[in-house]
Amino acid sequence: MKLKIAITTLLAIVFMGQAKAQEKLEITGYARNYTGVLTGGDNEFSIVQNTLNLKFEKNSNKVAFKVNPYLHHYFDSDLELGLREAFLDLRFENFDVRVGKQQIIYGKSEGVFITDVVSPKDLKEFLLPDFDEIRMGITAAKVNYYFGNSTVEAVWAPVFTPTQMPEMNSIWRPTMPFPMAPTYDYTTAKIKPSLENSELFLRFSNMGSFADFEIVGGYFWDDDPSMHITKQINPITMQLTGLTVRPEHHRLTMGGASFSMPLGPTIVKAEGGYYSGKLFQTQTPTIPDATIERDYLHYLVGLEYSLAGIMLSAQFIQENILDYEQGIRNDEIESTMTFLAKKSFLREKLWLELFAYVGLNNKDALIRPKVSYGFADGFDILLGANIFVGDKGRFGQYNANDMVYVKLKYSF
Amino acid sequence: MRTKTVTMLIIAFVVSGFSNQSVAQLTGQQVIEKVYNNPSGDDTQGNLSMTLTNNRGEQRERNLKQYIKDDGKVEKKIMYFLSPADVRNTSFMNWSYSDGQSDNQWIYLPALKRVRRISSDSKSDYFMGSDFTFDDLGDRHPNQDSHKLLREETIDGKECYVVESTPKESGYIYSKTITWVMKDNYLGLKREFYDDRSTLLKVLTIKNYAKIDGFWTILETEMHNVQRDHKTTIKFTEVQKNKGIPDSRFTERSMTLGS
Numbered sequence: 001m002k003l004k005i006a007i008t009t010l011l012a013i014v015f016m017g018q019a020k021a022q023e024k025l026e027i028t029g030y031a032r033n034y035t036g037v038l039t040g041g042d043n044e045f046s047i048v049q050n051t052l053n054l055k056f057e058k059n060s061n062k063v064a065f066k067v068n069p070y071l072h073h074y075f076d077s078d079l080e081l082g083l084r085e086a087f088l089d090l091r092f093e094n095f096d097v098r099v100g101k102q103q104i105i106y107g108k109s110e111g112v113f114i115t116d117v118v119s120p121k122d123l124k125e126f127l128l129p130d131f132d133e134i135r136m137g138i139t140a141a142k143v144n145y146y147f148g149n150s151t152v153e154a155v156w157a158p159v160f161t162p163t164q165m166p167e168m169n170s171i172w173r174p175t176m177p178f179p180m181a182p183t184y185d186y187t188t189a190k191i192k193p194s195l196e197n198s199e200l201f202l203r204f205s206n207m208g209s210f211a212d213f214e215i216v217g218g219y220f221w222d223d224d225p226s227m228h229i230t231k232q233i234n235p236i237t238m239q240l241t242g243l244t245v246r247p248e249h250h251r252l253t254m255g256g257a258s259f260s261m262p263l264g265p266t267i268v269k270a271e272g273g274y275y276s277g278k279l280f281q282t283q284t285p286t287i288p289d290a291t292i293e294r295d296y297l298h299y300l301v302g303l304e305y306s307l308a309g310i311m312l313s314a315q316f317i318q319e320n321i322l323d324y325e326q327g328i329r330n331d332e333i334e335s336t337m338t339f340l341a342k343k344s345f346l347r348e349k350l351w352l353e354l355f356a357y358v359g360l361n362n363k364d365a366l367i368r369p370k371v372s373y374g375f376a377d378g379f380d381i382l383l384g385a386n387i388f389v390g391d392k393g394r395f396g397q398y399n400a401n402d403m404v405y406v407k408l409k410y411s412f
Numbered sequence: 413m414r415t416k417t418v419t420m421l422i423i424a425f426v427v428s429g430f431s432n433q434s435v436a437q438l439t440g441q442q443v444i445e446k447v448y449n450n451p452s453g454d455d456t457q458g459n460l461s462m463t464l465t466n467n468r469g470e471q472r473e474r475n476l477k478q479y480i481k482d483d484g485k486v487e488k489k490i491m492y493f494l495s496p497a498d499v500r501n502t503s504f505m506n507w508s509y510s511d512g513q514s515d516n517q518w519i520y521l522p523a524l525k526r527v528r529r530i531s532s533d534s535k536s537d538y539f540m541g542s543d544f545t546f547d548d549l550g551d552r553h554p555n556q557d558s559h560k561l562l563r564e565e566t567i568d569g570k571e572c573y574v575v576e577s578t579p580k581e582s583g584y585i586y587s588k589t590i591t592w593v594m595k596d597n598y599l600g601l602k603r604e605f606y607d608d609r610s611t612l613l614k615v616l617t618i619k620n621y622a623k624i625d626g627f628w629t630i631l632e633t634e635m636h637n638v639q640r641d642h643k644t645t646i647k648f649t650e651v652q653k654n655k656g657i658p659d660s661r662f663t664e665r666s667m668t669l670g671s
Binding site for chain 2: 028030059064091096103104105107108130131132135144146149151205207209212260261262264265266267304305306309344347348349377378380409411412
């Protein structure tokens with residue numbers, strides 16, 4: 001309700017502003033229908049979504065604002081109103097200040113989140129939506145200071161926003177490895193908004209003829225809660241009689257860097273982050289709440305190359321838990337690869353694309369072929385499929401969710 | 413004395429004859445160098461409107477704003493896409509080096525909210541679905557081709573040199589080009605592009621040009637792919653020269669904040 005009021009208010013402000021300065025206020029956006037059907041079982045619709053996405057922007061040399069409300073209508077639920085971004089900019093000669101709800105993106109990788117830890121993810125439909133829809137805006141104050149081709153960016157986020165997980169009955173709800181249906185205790189699941197619970201991020205970036213690079217750091221809450229488990233055991237039979245799962249977010253400290261550089265016709269890129277304070281699930285019985293704190297590394301190397309007009313890209317990603325011990329539910333090293341091939345035809349009216357995540361530990365994959373056609377300027381028809389391979393792992397767990405979909409989108 | 417006078421007259425005649433000959437018989441290389449070195453100002457800004465017309469007469473339009481700055485060593489260009497709506501606020505930046513180093517290119521996609529470095533080794537790719545390749549839109553250095561003056565010719569009332577240019581590198585997108593260069597201002601008025609089978613592929617025609625802020629400037633040009641009967645017209649408007657575009661225009665900040 002509060003959200004609806006906020007949006008209504010903002011829209012009213014925007015429209016009042018429009019009346020005063022119609023020539024400068026830009027209204028852009030898109031209307032889209034997205035229909036997906038599962039290819040297995042009873043061919044149920046996995047999604048039927050109608051979207052109106054609006055962007056109101058006004059720019060001048062010194063100030064700017066942007067408001068980006070969206071409206072989703074689903075066939076099986078009520079309207080969903082949201083605000084992807086709503087911020088104000090103050091622009092000075094060598095620095096900018098942006099205050100409000102905003103998406104902040106770090107790193108050089110594509111489709112992978114390594115140092116990109118500022119904006120949390122909306123995983124209601126796993127990793128399938130467009131990335132501007134997966135990344136949620138956070139309420140923050142951001143200051144960018146510029147000198148030459150370098151930028152120093154500081155972000156203060158006073159309010160923590162966690163990962164948006166799928167609903168309990170959603171087909172995209174990840175598999176929980178519990179021996180029995182647990183009882184959830186959400187008493188510690190929320191982070192109280194307060195000064196001491198703020199998140200801080202710092203980034204230095206440089207763009208040059210030799211290479212582009214970024215150095216980033218952050219002190220923030222883990223967007224994904226750790227599951228603290230309490231077991232109820234019958235003292236007589238010693239049988240497990242109940243499980244209580246208490247999700248709780250914990251502080252993480254991260255330092256990382258990324259770069260991309262041309263090497264002949266190839267773009268080489270790398271990105272890595274060191275995370276301290278992560279709690280992993282463990283099956284070691286002597287650990288009472290089934291979590292154990294370990295630092296970990298997350299890194300990537302990637303290549304991009306164009307061959308006969310086909311844009312090709314490959315990335316190799318690893319997550320490496322340091323000081324690993326038996327019982328931790330995650331593998332010590334988990335390796336993933338991504339592949340992309342993309343080519344346009346008919347003077348960029350027709351695009352063919354194939355993107356794939358391949359999990360090397362579990363031999364699972366998500367393969368995403370797409371074909372899109374520009375029926376008219378701004379009007380695109382996209383046909384695609386999401387094919388899950390394997391029976392376990394990050395992608396294989398959704399093996400029953402293979403789907404084909406169509407998106408009709410009109411941008412204005 | 414008389415002999416001396418005759419000798420002087422002969423020398424004067426010979427010298428003036430050589431002199432006239434040197435003006436009339438510029439080599440193809442010299443003509444193309446004059447085109448390449450035609451002063452264009454240290455910086456240029458303006459709007460660019462591109463109309464694509466297919467063989468059924470259907471048209472699509474793209475609009476951009478661009479800034480170019482050249483300090484003699486690096487030419488920096490940034491383009492902001494204004495329309496169509498699905499590419500609005502995308503920006504593209506290119507740094508081109510006079511020493512032959514490969515170009516650096518970046519693109520900012522507003523949906524991804526970050527600047528990405530992209531491979532610049534795709535100069536044969538067509539720009540935004542038009543009939544211009546990235547290479548057609550750039551300045552090709554005269555030393556990359558061998559040039560031969562074919563003839564002099566008058567087209568549209570303009571006296572022109574006609575120069576054939578053959579690439580020195582193998583595998584270049586064109587087997588040769590033929591350029592009509594106006595004698596009075598060394599602007600290329602027309603150019604024919606031949607494919608790898610030496611068949612005419614495209615014809616570039618300058619439709620409008622003028623002196624802007626003291627520099628000859630092309631204001632309208634058309635590229636006609638004669639094999640596919642597809643045309644692209646580019647019009648430059650609100651062109652300004654030497655207005656002192658700051659270096660900060662060609663940065664990550666500028667790409668993300670827009671035009």
